Amino acid sequence: MADWKMPTDLQDWEDLTTYTPLRVTAYSGDRLIGFARVLTDFVRWGEIYDVVVDNSFQGKGIGELE
Template sequence: MKDKVKIITQVNDSQIKDLYQLYQLSWWSQGRMLDGIKIMLENSDLIIGLSHCETEKLIGFARVLTDYVYRATIWDVMVDPSYQKKGLGSLLMESIMNHQSLRNVECFSLMCLPEAIPFYEKFEFATYHKPIEIMIRSRHS
């Protein structure tokens, strides 16, 4: 399958609609609106997409917020359900971890569900067991 996808760092209008559809498939991102997704894309430091070579459909996506030196946080790693279990999630992560602009970043972070921990451990992520809490302030419940 990897030979049928192209890694992209910008999305076209059609692919933004594909991304909207991907967000609607995940419990953590259902309800995201197209206008908000466009603003998010404009303000993300790095986006990595997987586009089907023949149709140009966006079938995978991840994004990074970073200062390019000390910290980078990976967000929204997702693959279209009909393309999962084919190594595309790994391709997204490898593309991020090996990206030229992130080569000097000291520490990467991400949030995931417990069942995704083994996947991210393959990329040398580890559960952080120091006395620290994640604090969140949400404007929307």
């Protein structure tokens, strides 16, 4: 478990996503169920941050790398 706290303020999330070059999302129908930020140079380097999955979908493989 991470020892840092995820932002709870909507403005913080908007700032995070605005300045993130790549975002990955997972949907179930029209419902957003997962989200991750990727910092990358779009050539050869990338790091995944802040993988968030809705509680009801956790443990079902959402956000796993194959």
